[in-house]
Amino acid sequence: MKHFFYLNWQSARHALAKILRQPFGSLLTLLMLSIALALPLSLYLTVSSIQEWAGRLTATPQITLFMEQSAEEADLAAVSSTLTKHPRIQSYSFVGKKQALSDLEKRNGLAGLSDGLTDNPLPDAFVVTPKTLEPHELEMLQKELSGLPMVETAQFDARWAKRLYGMVEMGKQLTWFLGAALGIALVLVTYNAVRMQILARRDEIEVAKLIGAPDSFIRRPFMYHAMWQGLLAGLAAWGLTSWLVLTANPAIHDFAQLYNERVDLRGLTPPELLIVLAISAVLAMLGARLAADHHLRQIQPR
Amino acid sequence: MQGMIQFDQVTKRYPGGNEALKNLSFTIDTGEMVFLAGHSGAGKSTLLKLVAGIERATSGGVIVSGQNLSKLRNSQIPYVRQHIGMVFQDHKLLFDRSVFDNVMLPLDIIGFDRRDAARRVRAALDKVGLLSKEKTMPIRLSGGEQQRLCIARAVVHRPSLLLADEPSANLDRAYALDIMELFKSFHQVGVTVVISAHDETLMEDYGRRIIRLKEGQFAA
Numbered sequence: 001m002k003h004f005f006y007l008n009w010q011s012a013r014h015a016l017a018k019i020l021r022q023p024f025g026s027l028l029t030l031l032m033l034s035i036a037l038a039l040p041l042s043l044y045l046t047v048s049s050i051q052e053w054a055g056r057l058t059a060t061p062q063i064t065l066f067m068e069q070s071a072e073e074a075d076l077a078a079v080s081s082t083l084t085k086h087p088r089i090q091s092y093s094f095v096g097k098k099q100a101l102s103d104l105e106k107r108n109g110l111a112g113l114s115d116g117l118t119d120n121p122l123p124d125a126f127v128v129t130p131k132t133l134e135p136h137e138l139e140m141l142q143k144e145l146s147g148l149p150m151v152e153t154a155q156f157d158a159r160w161a162k163r164l165y166g167m168v169e170m171g172k173q174l175t176w177f178l179g180a181a182l183g184i185a186l187v188l189v190t191y192n193a194v195r196m197q198i199l200a201r202r203d204e205i206e207v208a209k210l211i212g213a214p215d216s217f218i219r220r221p222f223m224y225h226a227m228w229q230g231l232l233a234g235l236a237a238w239g240l241t242s243w244l245v246l247t248a249n250p251a252i253h254d255f256a257q258l259y260n261e262r263v264d265l266r267g268l269t270p271p272e273l274l275i276v277l278a279i280s281a282v283l284a285m286l287g288a289r290l291a292a293d294h295h296l297r298q299i300q301p302r
Numbered sequence: 303m304q305g306m307i308q309f310d311q312v313t314k315r316y317p318g319g320n321e322a323l324k325n326l327s328f329t330i331d332t333g334e335m336v337f338l339a340g341h342s343g344a345g346k347s348t349l350l351k352l353v354a355g356i357e358r359a360t361s362g363g364v365i366v367s368g369q370n371l372s373k374l375r376n377s378q379i380p381y382v383r384q385h386i387g388m389v390f391q392d393h394k395l396l397f398d399r400s401v402f403d404n405v406m407l408p409l410d411i412i413g414f415d416r417r418d419a420a421r422r423v424r425a426a427l428d429k430v431g432l433l434s435k436e437k438t439m440p441i442r443l444s445g446g447e448q449q450r451l452c453i454a455r456a457v458v459h460r461p462s463l464l465l466a467d468e469p470s471a472n473l474d475r476a477y478a479l480d481i482m483e484l485f486k487s488f489h490q491v492g493v494t495v496v497i498s499a500h501d502e503t504l505m506e507d508y509g510r511r512i513i514r515l516k517e518g519q520f521a522a
Contacts, residue, residue: 004413006413006416007410007413203396204396204398206394207394207395207396207407208407208411209380210354210356210383210388210390210394211383211384211388211407211408211411211455211456212380212381212382212383212384212385212386212408212411212412213380213411214377214380214381214411215377215380217410217411300356301356302356
């Protein structure tokens with residue numbers, strides 16, 4: 001058992017030393033791997049940054065209920081009690097037609113507007129703050145509220161937030177798709193790299209088999225080579241995305257500033273980095289294992 | 303006592319129909335030193351390959367130190383080979399590493415403690431007279447030296463069975479005698495030794511059993 005760990009430690013060290021000794025030999029593979037990783041990672045960071053910002057933004061979506069002109073005190077009381085009891089409603093406030101008119105006058109400098117009107121044309125209104133942020137549920141709530149007696153319309157003020165949410169969802173899907181596709185690419189790239197290595201060391205493998213090396217012994221250096229390559233590619237991808245975040249952030253700030261918003265493109269958190277490294281190492285080793293299983297069988301001493 | 307090598311009605315037919323061995327039965331005892339004689343194509347190499355599990359018998363049983371090779375899975379064959387030392391006519395050395403590292407390979411494979419291994423490698427190199435060249439690359443050795451290096455690699459893990467396929471084929475007589483003496487010394491410490499050659503003059507001096515093959519059968 002001690003020997004087993006010793007052998008593995010030896011192989012791991014030799015494999016790393018080999019990569020470091022010939023950095024340019026592995027550079028092309030490393031570059032391919034790190035780009036394959038950096039693409040979905042960047043998209044992931046972009047999407048999750050937007051989501052974070054959108055989360056702050058839609059924290060208080062509101063639905064405004066406009067009552068019919070003919071609504072009476074009793075109707076208002078009925079709606080108000082429904083709203084109080086409703087489980088998905090956080091709070092609501094009532095804006096009566098008189099108050100609405102005076103607000104309008106104040107806000108727009110239209111003092112004396114009401115003097116010229118015989119009737120107040122504005123309806124009574126409830127401004128409802130729902131508990132949920134999820135667009136689908138908001139829509140359900142809006143429909144439900146617009147069906148209340150004497151409610152003319154229920155207006156959802158943040159339609160565009162729904163669109164944003166949809167786009168974020170699409171971005172997430174795209175991230176998954178890209179991640180899966182490029183994960184497969186990563187496996188294939190290491191498969192090919194290890195295949196080339198095995199073919200280049202054909203004689204050595206044949207001799208090792210002749211003097212009794214089991215497949216696990218022959219496979220080990222290739223597996224560790226792939227593991228290091230996966231880890232290095234993960235680090236390189238992290239470097240690439242960090243660089244992207246650093247260079248893109250000022251531009252994004254300026255752009256968001258135009259809308260009086262603050263949007264930050266975030267970098268990978270340490271746990272995320274660890275996950276990325278683990279995934280890339282495992283995928284690279286998977287490629288190496290597939291290549292070794294396939295091609296070591298073909299090399300038989302004669 | 304069971305023999306080290308036991309062939310029981312072994313036939314080997316290569317794809318294409320060429321029958322290299324025909325219904326061959328014999329036993330080589332543990333600790334015996336045996337020569338295999340015959341012209342090239344008589345089946346000597348095939349016989350050795352069957353013993354080492356490099357080829358599998360078409361029919362019949364090949365039993366090496368009590369294990370029936372025909373019944374082993376491919377993945378078990380390496381562990382059989384770890385108890386066998388093999389010397390090849392074309393040496394099969396690795397030219398990308400030093401003499402020392404070539405001899406180290408079998409010990410790495412069976413997983414020897416690194417410091418004991420270095421001592422064993424030097425002992426094996428000393429035995430074949432190459433200790434002073436441990437850092438040399440094999441490409442700079444003469445043909446005879448390369449053959450001796452191959453022998454050092456074959457015996458470094460102290461196998462109980464040593465197989466040599468035409469070990470002296472490309473060497474002049476003085477070198478060939480040197481190498482025969484080496485094999486004799488391994489035999490004297492209890493190793494079973496099987497040596498094939500097409501030149502019988504070298505064998506006759508040793509007074510050992512000679513298995514003569516002709517077209518895959520015992521020669522009359």
